[in-house]
Amino acid sequence: MEKSLSHWKAEHPLLFISISMSIGYLIANEYYNDHTSSNTAIALFIVGISMGALICLPILTLKKWKEGIIILCILVSWGCVLYLTTHSQNLMWLPYPNGIISDTRIWMIQKIDKHIIDKEASGFAKALLIGVKSDIDKNIIKAYTQLGIIHIIAISGMHLDIIFKNLVFVTGHLPRKIFWRLLELAIVLITVWIYTFIAFASPSVVRASIFFSLFFVGTFLNQPKYTLNCIAGGILVILFFDIHSIYHIGLQLSYAAVIGIHLFYPIFYKMLPMDNPILNWMWSNLSITLSAQLTTLPILLFHFHQTSTLVIISNFIMVPLSTLLLYALIILVIIPNQVSFSIHLGTLIQSYINLLNRIVLYFHQNPIGTPMLLEMSGRMVAGYYFWLLFVYIWLYKREAKYLFYSLVIITLLSLIKLFP
Numbered sequence: 001m002e003k004s005l006s007h008w009k010a011e012h013p014l015l016f017i018s019i020s021m022s023i024g025y026l027i028a029n030e031y032y033n034d035h036t037s038s039n040t041a042i043a044l045f046i047v048g049i050s051m052g053a054l055i056c057l058p059i060l061t062l063k064k065w066k067e068g069i070i071i072l073c074i075l076v077s078w079g080c081v082l083y084l085t086t087h088s089q090n091l092m093w094l095p096y097p098n099g100i101i102s103d104t105r106i107w108m109i110q111k112i113d114k115h116i117i118d119k120e121a122s123g124f125a126k127a128l129l130i131g132v133k134s135d136i137d138k139n140i141i142k143a144y145t146q147l148g149i150i151h152i153i154a155i156s157g158m159h160l161d162i163i164f165k166n167l168v169f170v171t172g173h174l175p176r177k178i179f180w181r182l183l184e185l186a187i188v189l190i191t192v193w194i195y196t197f198i199a200f201a202s203p204s205v206v207r208a209s210i211f212f213s214l215f216f217v218g219t220f221l222n223q224p225k226y227t228l229n230c231i232a233g234g235i236l237v238i239l240f241f242d243i244h245s246i247y248h249i250g251l252q253l254s255y256a257a258v259i260g261i262h263l264f265y266p267i268f269y270k271m272l273p274m275d276n277p278i279l280n281w282m283w284s285n286l287s288i289t290l291s292a293q294l295t296t297l298p299i300l301l302f303h304f305h306q307t308s309t310l311v312i313i314s315n316f317i318m319v320p321l322s323t324l325l326l327y328a329l330i331i332l333v334i335i336p337n338q339v340s341f342s343i344h345l346g347t348l349i350q351s352y353i354n355l356l357n358r359i360v361l362y363f364h365q366n367p368i369g370t371p372m373l374l375e376m377s378g379r380m381v382a383g384y385y386f387w388l389l390f391v392y393i394w395l396y397k398r399e400a401k402y403l404f405y406s407l408v409i410i411t412l413l414s415l416i417k418l419f420p
Helices: 007-013 013-031 038-058 064-086 100-115 119-130 138-145 157-171 177-200 202-221 227-241 243-247 249-272 279-302 311-334 341-365 378-397 400-418
Strands: none
Touching: 013 064, 013 227, 013 243, 038 064, 064 138, 064 243, 100 177, 100 341, 119 157, 119 341, 157 177, 157 202, 157 249, 157 311, 177 311, 177 400, 202 227, 202 249, 227 243, 227 249, 249 311, 249 378, 279 311, 279 378, 311 341, 378 400
């Protein structure tokens, strides 16, 4: 954590902009119900007032905290404007590119069906690689959902992360001159977005693509690599294209997981340093799982009122195994049909998928895999995140007062739960 809040805020501008505008949007959604043609006039009036205040701000000799409050109010007002101008239709939209994208998807489906004969295994492979879920068994989907590992089947940041890292590894061997760097930028961005459209441009994969695109463009421009800025920038882009997605549970879980991994993973990982590479890899995987579960748990309880008792164990085991499967499927698609190895690889992948699904079904049918029923209200969720914030600051700064604050919050939450 940086030396001061002002310093930290200056290095994460997109984070504060996106949070402030989101607050303004939520306030307008809560209290503004008159959806008439006057919305545009009201929005223009608010923009005029806020821009006037922004222009006059340098002239006024205000204290820093007063100036900060005015800027916060301006950003919140812009969030209200965003609500007024996008309530009935999105501010921006892009046409879905058919043609070569559809042909590529059909070619990938045909190749998977040809090399993976078993219908259930083939359906699972298509769902994992390109997001085609029409052929996957419903019992498998239910098992993965109740064990808290449905994100393995859904195309998400995990899939883009594998493609992105391998692309960057390959293109990283190009010369570092400006022409080759521009070529690397074009190759990475085009490949990432082609895969996004092949996967039907589902919201989860679009979010991941926006994040990686912002990160890689920022790296190309030699900008500081602040992950929270990329996350906030992705939220802003999504709000401009689909403002109503702010309520989508998928968006909430995606960003909660990414923020949790970004904040807590380094702390957990450094708690238990290991020299053994296998144990070190296992601890790293467990740290990622714990970090993601810490920040996504209240959202799951708020929406579904239940969580799996095996969620940490199932993620710890299944995420690495599914990652290995994804690598194998990518190799299968890349290898030409004329190579005999592709036939053997398809048979091996089929057996591997059937084994994974048998393991998941076993734990799902076992009594220990029964979902645990819990409920969380909106106030409890807010309290939980305040508690988690103080826990994070305590773990990072090792100051006892933050531990005390977290204990006070968890005590109040317990009392609210006991005496509703």
